[in-house]
Amino acid sequence: MSSRNQQVGIKRLLQFFRQWDRGSAAARSRMLEAFVGRSLGDTGPELELRFAQSASLFLARITAWIRLHYMFGTYLGLQLRAVGVFLSASNSHRYLTEFLEVGGVLTLLEILNQKQIKDEDKTEALRLLQIISDAGRKYKELICESFGVRVIVECLAKSTSVDTKETASVLLESLAHGNYKYQEQVYKGLVALLQCTSPKAQQLALQNLRIVHKIVNSAHPNIVEPLLNMLKSLNLEVQYEAIELIRDLMSYDEVKPALLKGLVALLKPVKKEPQQYQILKDPERINMTTSLPVSIQQAAAAKAIREHADSQKQACLALKQFVHTHPVLVEHVQAAMGITLFDLFMNNPEALYMKMNGIQADILVSNKMNISEGLEECAR
Structure with a gap:
């Protein structure tokens, strides 16, 4: 850029900042709307070119306006979208650093904490936190160290906006x-x-x-009770997700016995005093006793048990097919199962999991079989 063009750019920038500094909130909002509409999707170098290599000065002004007035919620969504232009721009890591240095994360979390702030503005704050989280591990840790997980969880639980809830879920x-x-x-x-x-x-x-669960690769016993309670929900989507999660958790020895015990217990619910429920906030209030929720709970528990049983049945059928394909493994499988259980397995593998007793199940779990040795014999 020539010296003359630089001078013109600087003069235009100073005029822009003078208009901003002296302008009312409404005037600033119009300037932000123009900026967001014109600059969304710009790269860092493009923003610097537009602001005569001083875009950081404009970001600082926007950030200061947010920190001073976010409690009132006026133009907050627009302000956050303007910050998002800087944080989401490629080749602009400096803007992220500058935003964090002035307490950007804490400000965003404070916005999520305020009851009077609109859900759509909280959604914008969550999107900025998402950009920060996606920037790398140390930024995720910064959010968590600032008690971000608790704030985001509470926002997800209390928000009345589906968009806000889904954005918080993606961030978690x-x-x-x-x-x-x-x-x-x-x-x-x-x-x-x-x-x-x-x-x-x-x-x-x-x-x-x-x-x-796949990331943590473990299951805490504390999940069992609240998860089983999800089977009592009248919401079909909640029931479906609960059953799917129960199926996943059956592979974790830490919770599998408690889950199975809890599922069986739900088939025989404890009788309680009749309660009344209102479905879909129907103005013609629909009253019903606990019989319907109890039936739903029993059906969901039975479905979860059935899916677990189906997986056991498929495992038995797969093992039988494997034995038929490699006859040399018959002796190894028989040694692992025991003669009685092996006979049951060969005669009716689909019902094996229903016919074995507790002792046989314990023997089957404790015995180990080295399939590779049998396959090596087959190869020879």
Whole structure:
């Protein structure tokens, strides 16, 4: 850029900043709307070119306006979208650093904490936190160290906007990935969400838990009770996600016995005093006793047990096919199962899991079979 063009650019920038500094809130909002409309999708170098290599000065002005007035919520969504232009621009890591240095994360979390702020503005704050989280592990840790998980979980649970809930859910999943130091904290926050009163929040928490369990690679016993309570929900999406998560957790020895015991217990619910429920806020209030929720609970528990039984049946059929394909393995399988159980297996593999007793099951779990040795014999 020539010296003359630089001077023109600087003069235009000073005039722009003078207009900003002297302008009312309404005037500033018009300037922000023009900026967002013109600059959305720009790269860092393009923003610098537009602001005569001083775009950081404009970001600082926007950030200061947010910090001073976010409690009132006036033009807050627009302000956050303007910050998003800077943070989402490629080749612009300096803007992220500058925003964090002035307490950007804490400000965004404070916005989520304020009851009077609109859900759509909280959604914008969550999107900025998402950009920060996606920038790398140390930024995820910064959010978590600022008690971000608790704030985001509470926002998800209490918000009345589906968009806000879904944005918070995506952010929680992002905080779990590549964040070894705090992934357990995210997991516990999701478990806590199962006890909230919002079906949508429960559904999203269950979906996230299916992903986070694979990251954490463990299951805490504290999840069993709130998870089983999800089977009592009248919301079909919540029930479906709960059953899917139960199926996933059956591979974790830490919780499998408690889950099976709890599922069986739900088939025989404890009788309680009749309660009344209102479906879909129908003005013609529909009253019903606990019989319907109890029936739903029993049906969901039975479905979860059936799916677990189906997986056992498929495992038996697969093993029988494997034995038929490699006859040399018959002796190894028989030695692992015992003669009586092996005869049951060969005669009716589909019903094996129903006919074995507790002792046989314990023997089957404790015995180990080295299939590779049998296959090596077959190869020879």
